Amino acid sequence: MSAVKTGFLMLCIFLLFVGVGYVIGGTTGMVVAFVLAFLLNIFSYWFSDSIVLAMTRAHALPPEAAPRLHRMVEDLARTANIPKPRVYVIEDAGPNAFATGRNPANSAVAVTTGILRLLTEEELRGVLAHEIAHIANRDILIQTVAATIAGAITMLAHLAFIFGGARGDDDGPNPITLLLLVIVAPIAAMLIQLGISRSREYAADQAGARFAGNPLPLASALRQLTRGNQVHPTRAEPATAHMYIVSPLTGGGIASLFSTHPPIQERIRRLEAMAK
Numbered sequence: 001m002s003a004v005k006t007g008f009l010m011l012c013i014f015l016l017f018v019g020v021g022y023v024i025g026g027t028t029g030m031v032v033a034f035v036l037a038f039l040l041n042i043f044s045y046w047f048s049d050s051i052v053l054a055m056t057r058a059h060a061l062p063p064e065a066a067p068r069l070h071r072m073v074e075d076l077a078r079t080a081n082i083p084k085p086r087v088y089v090i091e092d093a094g095p096n097a098f099a100t101g102r103n104p105a106n107s108a109v110a111v112t113t114g115i116l117r118l119l120t121e122e123e124l125r126g127v128l129a130h131e132i133a134h135i136a137n138r139d140i141l142i143q144t145v146a147a148t149i150a151g152a153i154t155m156l157a158h159l160a161f162i163f164g165g166a167r168g169d170d171d172g173p174n175p176i177t178l179l180l181l182v183i184v185a186p187i188a189a190m191l192i193q194l195g196i197s198r199s200r201e202y203a204a205d206q207a208g209a210r211f212a213g214n215p216l217p218l219a220s221a222l223r224q225l226t227r228g229n230q231v232h233p234t235r236a237e238p239a240t241a242h243m244y245i246v247s248p249l250t251g252g253g254i255a256s257l258f259s260t261h262p263p264i265q266e267r268i269r270r271l272e273a274m275a276k
Helices: 002-055 067-080 113-118 121-136 139-163 175-212 216-231 264-275
Strands: 086-090 097-103 106-112
Touching: 002 097, 002 106, 002 139, 002 175, 067 086, 067 121, 067 175, 086 113, 097 121, 097 139, 106 113, 106 121, 113 121, 113 216, 121 139, 121 175, 121 216, 139 175, 175 216, 175 264, 216 264
Parallel strands: 086 106
Antiparallel strands: 097 106
16 A cells, blocks of 8 residues: 555656646756656666765675674564665664665665664664665665655756746736746645655654564654754764654654654554554
8 A cells, every 4th residue: 555655646746846847947848858867867866875885985894894783684574575685874873774775686774873872783674674674675776766866856947936937928828827836846845845855754663563473662862862962963964864764854743744753652553563
């Protein structure tokens, strides 16, 4: 069911991108937007992992530097029936972790120094199982493509408002349409992206709990990571925030409605329900 929902949301964000192109430039604009979406997907497929690792200042962690961590990653990857991902570490007191890579054969998991100090071995195994699940489910590629297209929709909408669209004065979009476009299109793209991200987080929690053999350590880890990030917030750019296991961007109230992550308490509730 989660995969069907994700596929539907991906189709929606793609059609929204093409629709923005049509409003801006008619049939020609729609074709250009379609081609641009295709090129953006190709770029995301090949280069997203190296870009994310560079942005987060992650560096490769050799097996001899952390043999137990590497054994955990190897064991979980074997359980998930995927090749062992590369292991990276980020010098950051904020406890967090993420996975990246275009497919299981070209993947990596990254952990902060903060998470290595904070969690027990069982809790860390639960977190790594969650990230392995993202890789096995190919969530990283899906979320990267969604984020790339959402950003492109925002860019196109603003360019259309600034330059007034590409069509002639007689049949081009009027100023009110352009104003609505610049307001509505980015919001719609963001909401679709949030729906994709939250759906994949729930799926990764569920699959990760199966890979680890017990959902309770992951539930405990989520509690610890939430408290830990309140003390030492993870240093992360907004462009990479959606990749972490817990959101490095704090905010409650209305801000929580626009979070890329589902509510932590709901994730914990579902994991504890699995244990029963």
